[in-house]
């Protein structure tokens with residue numbers, strides 16, 4: 001799908017081979033610790049990428065720099081040639097309990113990014129209705145976060161990330177605070193969201209099975225200073241299900257990712 005999007009700031013075109021985020025000569029240190037030194041990568045529109053690598057290699061730091069949450073020390077991050085201030089991004093945090101505003105009802109949380117953009121109430125409600133229909137939300141959003149299950153709360157934070165029609169959504173360990181049943185529920189919803197909206201998604205997960213199951217490519221990172229060791233393709237159609245876990249393409253992508261991971265960890 002090719003589209004030209006016009007927002008208030010400028011316009012850009014999106015297509016399967018267009019870069020949504022380009023990282024060039026990126027450098028990041030924490031004190032004397034070099035995390036990234038001349039890191040380069042291109043994330044394309046409509047692609048689901050998982051990031052996997054050794055503990056502490058800088059996976060969260062990478063998406064936080066892309067999302068503008070963590071400053072970087074050198075290089076450049078551009079959104080389709082534009083500065084981040086001109087881009088629309090979504091971010092789903094690991095800990096949904098801390099990420100949602102507890103004093104606001106679920107629908108108010110979801111509408112929040114639209115409210116800070118200055119969107120009138122009638123349009124916000126219309127966008128909310130669209131999201132409810134698109135993702136087949138069966139529960140009543142006119143309740144407070146604590147009244148929902150963990151999986152439902154994480155889904156609410158995903159809907160909040162999607163509300164402003166982002167070009168890219170970053171997901172930092174979205175399953176780690178969920179039990180297995182809720183993880184499966186959110187995994188299915190993420191696939192639905194990805195296939196319906198075809199925006200770029202970037203997932204950081206410690207679980208290799210989740211990382212491979214959801215992604216079209218796994219970005220395998222090295223130990224620090226961190227570089228891309230390999231991009232492992234996961235050439236399988238969506239929606240993926242239990243049977244996917246037994247397919248040769250899935251098993252091969254998982255095997256190769258694990259092999260690279262072990263090589264890196266034991267270096």
Ligand SMILES: Nc1ncnc2c1ncn2[C@@H]1O[C@H](COP(=O)(O)OP(=O)(O)OP(=O)(O)O)[C@@H](O)[C@H]1O
Pocket residue numbers: 030035053054055056057058059060061062
């Ligand atoms: N705000 C910070 N101040 C100082 N050091 C930091 C900060 N944030 C991260 N670090 C350090 O930078 C390195 C990379 O951290 P980061 O959380 O990005 O790695 P990660 O690959 O996501 O880690 P993990 O696999 O453990 O989740 C770690 O050594 C971490 O301790």
